[in-house]
Amino acid sequence: MKYVDEFRDGDLARGLARSLATSARDDREYRFMEFCGGHTHAISRYGLEDLLPPNIRMIHGPGCPVCVLPVGRIDAAIALARDPKVTLCTYADLMRVPASGGMSLIKAKAAGADIRMVYSTLDAIRIAEAEPSREVVFFAIGFETTTPPTALAIRLAAQKKLSNFSVFCNHVLTPAAMRAILAGEGEGVEIDGFVGPSHVSAVIGVRPYQFAAQQFNKPIVIAGFEPLDVMQSILMLVRQLNEGRCEVENQYGRAVTHEGNLKAQAEVADIFELRDSFEWRGLGEVPASALRLRAAYADYDAERRFGVTTPSAKDNPACECGAILRGAKRPHDCKLFGTVCTPETPMGSCMVSSEGACAAQWTYRRFDTQRVAS
Amino acid sequence: MDLSPLRHAEGCVVTKTYRRKLDIGNGRVDLSHGAGGRAMAQLIADIFHTALDNDWLRQGNDQSVFEAPKGRMAMTTDAFVVSPLFFPGGDIGSLAVHGAVNDIAMSGAKPLYLSASFIIEEGFPLSDLARIAESMGAASRAAGVPVITGDTKVVERGKADGVFITTTGVGAVPEGLDLSGDKARPGDVLLVSGSIGDHGVAVMSKRENLEFDCEILSDSAALHGLVADMVAAAGAALRLMRDPTRGGLAATLNEIAQQSRVGFRIEEAAIPVKPEVAAACELLGLDPLNVANEGKLIAVVAPEAAPALLEAMRAHPLGRDAAIIGAAVEDERRFVQMTSSFGGARIVDWLAGEQLPRIC
Numbered sequence: 001m002k003y004v005d006e007f008r009d010g011d012l013a014r015g016l017a018r019s020l021a022t023s024a025r026d027d028r029e030y031r032f033m034e035f036c037g038g039h040t041h042a043i044s045r046y047g048l049e050d051l052l053p054p055n056i057r058m059i060h061g062p063g064c065p066v067c068v069l070p071v072g073r074i075d076a077a078i079a080l081a082r083d084p085k086v087t088l089c090t091y092a093d094l095m096r097v098p099a100s101g102g103m104s105l106i107k108a109k110a111a112g113a114d115i116r117m118v119y120s121t122l123d124a125i126r127i128a129e130a131e132p133s134r135e136v137v138f139f140a141i142g143f144e145t146t147t148p149p150t151a152l153a154i155r156l157a158a159q160k161k162l163s164n165f166s167v168f169c170n171h172v173l174t175p176a177a178m179r180a181i182l183a184g185e186g187e188g189v190e191i192d193g194f195v196g197p198s199h200v201s202a203v204i205g206v207r208p209y210q211f212a213a214q215q216f217n218k219p220i221v222i223a224g225f226e227p228l229d230v231m232q233s234i235l236m237l238v239r240q241l242n243e244g245r246c247e248v249e250n251q252y253g254r255a256v257t258h259e260g261n262l263k264a265q266a267e268v269a270d271i272f273e274l275r276d277s278f279e280w281r282g283l284g285e286v287p288a289s290a291l292r293l294r295a296a297y298a299d300y301d302a303e304r305r306f307g308v309t310t311p312s313a314k315d316n317p318a319c320e321c322g323a324i325l326r327g328a329k330r331p332h333d334c335k336l337f338g339t340v341c342t343p344e345t346p347m348g349s350c351m352v353s354s355e356g357a358c359a360a361q362w363t364y365r366r367f368d369t370q371r372v373a374s
Numbered sequence: 375m376d377l378s379p380l381r382h383a384e385g386c387v388v389t390k391t392y393r394r395k396l397d398i399g400n401g402r403v404d405l406s407h408g409a410g411g412r413a414m415a416q417l418i419a420d421i422f423h424t425a426l427d428n429d430w431l432r433q434g435n436d437q438s439v440f441e442a443p444k445g446r447m448a449m450t451t452d453a454f455v456v457s458p459l460f461f462p463g464g465d466i467g468s469l470a471v472h473g474a475v476n477d478i479a480m481s482g483a484k485p486l487y488l489s490a491s492f493i494i495e496e497g498f499p500l501s502d503l504a505r506i507a508e509s510m511g512a513a514s515r516a517a518g519v520p521v522i523t524g525d526t527k528v529v530e531r532g533k534a535d536g537v538f539i540t541t542t543g544v545g546a547v548p549e550g551l552d553l554s555g556d557k558a559r560p561g562d563v564l565l566v567s568g569s570i571g572d573h574g575v576a577v578m579s580k581r582e583n584l585e586f587d588c589e590i591l592s593d594s595a596a597l598h599g600l601v602a603d604m605v606a607a608a609g610a611a612l613r614l615m616r617d618p619t620r621g622g623l624a625a626t627l628n629e630i631a632q633q634s635r636v637g638f639r640i641e642e643a644a645i646p647v648k649p650e651v652a653a654a655c656e657l658l659g660l661d662p663l664n665v666a667n668e669g670k671l672i673a674v675v676a677p678e679a680a681p682a683l684l685e686a687m688r689a690h691p692l693g694r695d696a697a698i699i700g701a702a703v704e705d706e707r708r709f710v711q712m713t714s715s716f717g718g719a720r721i722v723d724w725l726a727g728e729q730l731p732r733i734c
Contacts, residue, residue: 008715008716010643010714010715010716010717013716013717014716014717044720045661045714045720046714046715046716046718046720047713047714047716047717047718047719047720048716048718049718050717050718050719051716051717051718119584227716342726343723343726344726354659359726362723363721363723363726364720364721364723365720365721366721367707367709367711367719367721
């Protein structure tokens with residue numbers, strides 16, 4: 001597999017592990033948050049923690065769009081889907097996310113709601129074209145990575161004059177979440193640096209993360225998702241700290257440029273605008289952290305079209321997803337982890353998404369209680 | 375018009391009458407094809423009996439009577455609801471034969487007979503039904519396992535997805551052989567007969583909304599020939615065999631770990647995965663260990679017999695890429711653990727829910 005196998009070479013990994021062992025100073029600890037669920041997944045799947053010296057600890061961050069979506073937004077989507085004239089199109093990851101009252105999209109579908117799993121925004125457009133008598137709502141979710149395809153769908157719907165297509169927009173912004181985490185540091189969260197989002201940076205570039213280095217003195221390495229990318233990025237962070245540097249470095253140069261994808265940025269800026277505030281599961285209300293459709297595209301905004309309200313909804317009080325998403329606690333610290341909360345019976349969002357910290361810990365590393373609980 | 379005589383219930387020829395030929399090229403299944411009347415008789419005769427022809431079906435009874443060998447028998451039943459019905463390297467018809475044959479074969483038994491039940495959705499093209507039946511007949515003849523009885527039902531449009539097939543198989547277990555999922559012991563060696571994930575990726579490549587160009591063919595195949603060679607090579611040292619179908623290698627190993635109360639340690643680098651399959655899984659965010667197979671088996675064998683078993687597997691066309699991928703270990707938690715190509719360890723877990731592509 002060209003361009004993949006090169007980044008999964010066991011010999012290179014062992015070489016990087018040796019470099020990490022010699023670079024990491026014995027007299028200090030290194031606490032790095034991998035922001036993205038994709039990194040969490042790679043670390044767990046390839047057992048990378050086994051290759052790290054014991055004084056380098058990885059903290060799983062909030063970088064999974066499924067995990068950070070608050071219950072109220074899922075409730076709102078279910079309410080939309082129960083409208084007999086609505087067909088709700090959603091990415092499959094969302095189907096099992098627990099909503100209020102033991103409900104989820106998959107249960108609502110089984111109860112008769114017209115909910116369809118799609119693999120791209122264009123699938124939703126095709127359904128709207130094929131079924132003009134239905135109100136097709138695309139449940140848009142994700143960080144900056146998935147926002148351009150949603151923008152493209154709205155652009156296409158406008159060009160095609162599709163009157164039965166709209167978007168329930170839940171796109172959120174990573175720099176704002178990182179800022180919220182750093183602003184809350186000290187509340188059980190201690191971070192020495194970030195393994196930074198890479199696919200997000202392929203869109204928005206490197207610049208939006210400079211505040212973390214400049215204002216909060218936290219080094220960031222924008223890291224690819226392959227296991228060698230992650231290892232190398234951790235080594236780059238260790239070296240920055242050892243040398244007293246604090247910069248935004250780009251390990252993922254094969255995909256990320258300093259400026260990012262300007263065309264995608266322009267398209268997103270044309271169609272979306274910032275919300276004043278948006279609730280994140282685990283982080284609470286975060287100012288300027290999410291997008292909504294501009295007034296010019298109001299016809300395609302499901303929230304306006306259907307008068308969507310986001311009911312206030314609480315997570316299970318024993319669920320520690322909030323603290324886990326902030327990096328304040330680890331999966332094993334939660335009483336529900338592995339008892340009533342497993343991937344088959346998820347109580348919290350971190351267990352639902354395959355990229356959630358709890359799901360990754362349970363699926364790949366649940367034998368590893370000692371290290372995690374240490 | 376076909377002027378062949380029809381028979382009434384007692385079987386005697388009553389009259390010559392006009393019979394409209396089944397329009398296999400353009401016709402569709404309608405509710406009359408499942409109503410028990412002439413239309414149903416014609417559908418069964420022209421499509422199923424033609425494609426699956428054998429002495430038992432020709433008798434036209436509601437059951438078939440057959441000779442049973444002495445000793446223990448194995449029996450299985452399996453429902454096939456694959457979508458799409460036709461995929462690179464196979465279709466639901468051949469799959470329904472291979473699935474039942476393999477489930478019998480995994481006990482070490484020689485598969486003898488199959489039955490087949492069809493649930494067909496109103497409106498289903500007769501040409502597709504004929505194609506499925508012919509594929510089933512070809513697979514059955516190639517395997518040497520006849521379909522000797524069956525059933526046909528037609529349901530209203532929207533109540534099925536084209537066609538569902540259920541097959542049941544029976545087979546004869548060789549004397550002295552007692553394979554079972556609870557027989558793995560710590561130290562036993564784990565083998566796989568070839569590359570994993572081929573079938574699942576081939577099917578996904580043609581699934582609506584997910585179509586992608588792919589050279590991978592389904593590995594759907596009847597494995598009883600390979601099994602016979604394995605039994606000859608390893609005999610009583612063979613603990614168990616299983617075909618890792620739905621849920622893939624991961625689910626199968628977890629099932630056996632539970633049944634046998636052992637753990638498994640497997641080596642990622644030793645597990646054969648075709649580069650195209652690995653690439654497709656990478657693109658879709660899937661793990662080849664969870665992807666379905668239809669022509670592969672895993673075997674657990676006492677360590678002293680492992681080299682001979684591997685040699686026998688590699689000598690058979692369906693086992694030429696066989697590999698030793700790990701071993702059973704003592705583990706009261708019954709974990710399946712894998713050493714990654716990096717040297718790190720991780721659990722290989724059951725799939726939670728359905729395997730679906732990730733958002734990003």
